[in-house]
Amino acid sequence: xxxxxxxxxxxxxxxxxxxxxxxxxxxxxxxxxxxxxxxxxxxxxxxxxxxxxxxxxxxxxxxxxxxxxxxxxxxxxxxxxxxxxxxxxxxxxxxxxxxxxxxxxxxxxxxxxxxxxxxxxxxxxxxxxxxxxxxxxxxxxxxxxxxxxxxxxxxxxxxxxxxxxxxxxxxxxxxxxxxxxxxxxxxxxxxxxxxxxxxxxxxxxxxxxxxxxxxxxxxxxxxxxxxxxxxxxxxxxxxxxxxxxxxxxxxxxxxxxxxxxxxxxxxxxxxxxxxxxxxxxxxxxxxxxxxxxxxxxxxxxxxxxxxxxxxxxxxxxxxxxxxxxxxxxxxxxxxxxxxxxxxxxxxxxxxxxxxxxxxxxxxxxxxxxxxxxxxxxxxxxxxxxxxxxxxxxxxxxxxxxxxxxxxxxxxxxxxxxxxxxxxxxxxxxxxxxxxxxxxxxxxxxxxxx
Numbered sequence: 021x022x023x024x025x026x027x028x029x030x031x032x033x034x035x036x037x038x039x040x041x042x043x044x045x046x047x048x049x050x051x052x053x054x055x056x057x058x059x060x061x062x063x064x065x066x067x068x069x070x071x072x073x074x075x076x077x078x079x080x081x082x083x084x085x086x087x088x089x090x091x092x093x094x095x096x097x098x099x100x101x102x103x104x105x106x107x108x109x110x111x112x113x114x115x116x117x118x119x120x121x122x123x124x125x126x127x128x129x130x131x132x133x134x135x136x137x138x139x140x141x142x143x144x145x146x147x148x149x150x151x152x153x154x155x156x157x158x159x160x161x162x163x164x165x166x167x168x169x170x171x172x173x174x175x176x177x178x179x180x181x182x183x184x185x186x187x188x189x190x191x192x193x194x195x196x197x198x199x200x201x202x203x204x205x206x207x208x209x210x211x212x213x214x215x216x217x218x219x220x221x222x223x224x225x226x227x228x229x230x231x232x233x234x235x236x237x238x239x240x241x242x243x244x245x246x247x248x249x250x251x252x253x254x255x256x257x258x259x260x261x262x263x264x265x266x267x268x269x270x271x272x273x274x275x276x277x278x279x280x281x282x283x284x285x286x287x288x289x290x291x292x293x294x295x296x297x298x299x300x301x302x303x304x305x306x307x308x309x310x311x312x313x314x315x316x317x318x319x320x321x322x323x324x325x326x327x328x329x330x331x332x333x334x335x336x337x338x339x340x341x342x343x344x345x346x347x348x349x350x351x352x353x354x355x356x357x358x359x360x361x362x363x364x365x366x367x368x369x370x371x372x373x374x375x376x377x378x379x380x381x382x383x384x385x386x387x388x389x390x391x392x393x394x395x396x397x398x399x400x401x402x403x404x405x406x407x408x409x410x411x412x413x414x415x416x417x418x419x420x421x422x423x424x425x426x427x428x429x430x431x432x433x434x435x436x437x438x439x440x441x442x443x444x445x446x447x448x449x450x451x452x453x454x455x456x457x458x459x460x461x462x463x464x465x466x467x468x469x
Contacts, residue, residue, distance in 0.1 A: 022094075022101040026064035032141035033058055037355075040362035044329040047217040047297055050355065059151050062144045063100035065136060066093070073133040074145060077449075084129040088449045089122075091115045093130055093145055100148055109156045112149065117189045118228060118448055120157070121182065121211060123150025124220050126445045157227070164234035171195040173462045176258040178245045178418065181209025182444045183435025184264035185232070186451025187458070190468050191262075192237050194459050199258075200237060203244040206298070209266060210444070213291040216323050218330070222298065246421030255426045260458045264451060265418035267436035271410040273315065275375050275389075282386025283378065286320040286408030293327050307333040310403035313389065315339045315375065317347070321408035326356035328406070329363055336360055336368050337400070339391070341409075344371040378405060411441040432458045 023029065035051045037043070043050040054062070074093040076086030087093065092111050099108035112119055123146055134142035156162050173196045177188045180202040192198045206212050208225045233239065243249055254261050270285040277283045289305050296303035307328040314324045317340045328336055338360075352369055360368045372394050379388040379399070388401045413419075414437040425431045434454035435447040456469030 022066040022068075022098050023064035024068065026061070026101070027067050027136045027140070027143075030061040030065050032065065032144060033062060034144060035147050040359040043218065044326075044359050044363060047330055049221055050218055053151065053154075054147070059148065060101055060103065063097040063148050065143050066097035066101070067136050067143075068094070069135040071135075073135060074130040074143075076133060083132075084446075086133040087115075087130040088443075088446050089115045091130065091149070093143075096152060097143065097145075097148060100152060105152065105155050105159070106161060108152045109161060112152050116149075116448070117186055117452070118182065119149050119153040120224050120228065121220065122445050122448070123147070123153060124224070125215055127443065129445075162231065164231055166235045167193055167195040169195050170197060171463065173197065173259045174199070174257070175260045175262065175458060175462070176201055176254055177262045177264060178254075178421075179209060179264035179266060179435070179437075180204075180207035180239065181264060181266050181435060181447060182211060183266075183447040183451035183454070184209065184262070185211075185228075186448040187262045187264055187434050187455040188237050189232060190452050190455035191458060192232070192235060194455075194463075194466075194468065196260075196459070196462065198237050200239045201243045201245055201249065202239065202241045205241055205295075207239045207241055210447075213294045214287060214320075214323075216290065216293070216327055217297055218326065219323070222294070244417060246417045246424075251421050251424040252426060254421075255430070260430050260432070260462050261425065262432045262434055262454050262458055263418065263422045263437060264434040264447075264454070265414050265422075265437045267411045267413050267439075267441045269412045269415055270407065271412045273375070273407050273409060275377050276407065277378055280378075280380075280386070281384065282380075282403060283405050283407070286314075286316065286324050286406055287411075289324055289406050289408075290320070290327060293331070303331065307331040307404055309334050311335040311401055312404045312406065313337045313339055313375070313400075313402050314406045314408055316408035316410065317342070317352075318408065318410065322354055322356040324406045324408050325360055325368070328404075329356070329359050333404075336364060338369045339373050339375065340369055340371045341374050342371065344369075375405070378402075411436075413437070413440070430461060432461075 038050045072094050077088045077090045096108040096111040128146040130145045131142040175196045175198050177184045177200045180200045188198045211225045292305040293303045312328045312333045374392045376390045376392045381387045391398045432454045434451045456466045459466040
């Protein structure tokens with residue numbers, strides 16, 4: 021595969037990034053594409069390794085080993101090396117319906133499983149994947165391809181995040197008439213509202229949604245199932261229903277002050293920023309000029325750090341309940357933490373530290389917090405606290421609607437409401453699984469899984 025000696029001939033070259041202090045001034049993408057020949061060399065580093073663990077997609081000691089979508093990585097790397105972009109696209113789309121999303125936001129378990137990385141640097145699999153799909157869009161290779169024949173069956177997909185979109189994509193390809201029901205003003209779920217624009221441009225999401233519409237998928241927004249549309253109506257109108265409602269309910273913290281100024285949950289903070297950016301205004305939940313604490317250590321916390329920097333916060337601290345020893349080397353060397361270190365001249369994390377209580381002034385505004393630290397209690401000044409310490413599951417309205425469906429045999433679930441808060445790539449894989457199960461129910465067999 022690729023160039024037989026490519027892994028020795030070419031060093032790993034990642035996509036260049038804009039300097040941290042420059043990119044925190046806007047929400048534009050911070051990764052830049054490589055020149056075409058350099059990208060070809062990166063594909064040529066892929067080894068003919070015999071057992072391509074990169075595409076294994078299995079759980080190993082609690083972590084994913086290889087791609088959960090079972091992407092045929094060596095095959096499309098070989099095609100990319102040979103300059104055959106159309107064939108590389110064909111091999112990529114056999115397993116991944118949305119490589120423009122995973123190529124931007126996936127943590128790349130494929131690269132962690134790359135044999136080339138055992139004694140050196142892994143192949144730039146994620147970047148190669150993104151180059152294949154973006155070059156295909158640029159060439160015009162991704163026009164709409166509606167199914168040749170319709171099955172006569174109707175399916176509702178509740179939720180338009182990555183799992184819901186994947187389920188809708190595959191069910192539509194099988195010829196079913198698919199309607200996606202979304203409670204937000206715009207479809208896309210987490211892709212539209214939960215992932216900041218500098219990591220996933222909203223034009224990229226809109227491009228895919230437009231393509232799906234052209235292929236026959238219908239989107240209805242502003243519809244909350246269980247409120248605007250009852251379970252009985254769903255059962256009457258559709259032959260099958262796939263619930264893919266995510267895991268948006270935040271994990272509460274004992275010191276939470278819901279509805280009080282100066283306190284919010286991470287997803288609410290990110291959603292408000294996404295809506296504001298779309299409308300060309302400043303977010304009503306802004307960190308501009310404020311001393312901010314982000315509570316949590318996961319991806320959502322990192323995204324909140326990145327957004328607070330771009331909003332122009334005056335100070336920033338990331339509070340992490342667990343000790344530093346619980347995290348591996350380089351765990352907090354991500355893009356957002358690098359930006360914060362550049363902005364504030366050093367790391368912003370405080371480990372083994374929790375908020376004990378929030379402090380408020382005479383007029384009710386947030387003034388600070390009392391911290392529980394290894395050295396004892398400590399009071400720090402704060403103007404905004406963002407709790408991003410995980411998710412508790414699906415929203416109650418969606419759960420009640422799912423449980424109240426009159427005929428449960430025609431109802432299927434996918435994504436984070438099944439898996440818990442997880443990765444975009446896992447949500448896509450689970451969306452395809454649910455689509456296969458729904459298709460088998462509707463047709464008696466399936467070729468989707």
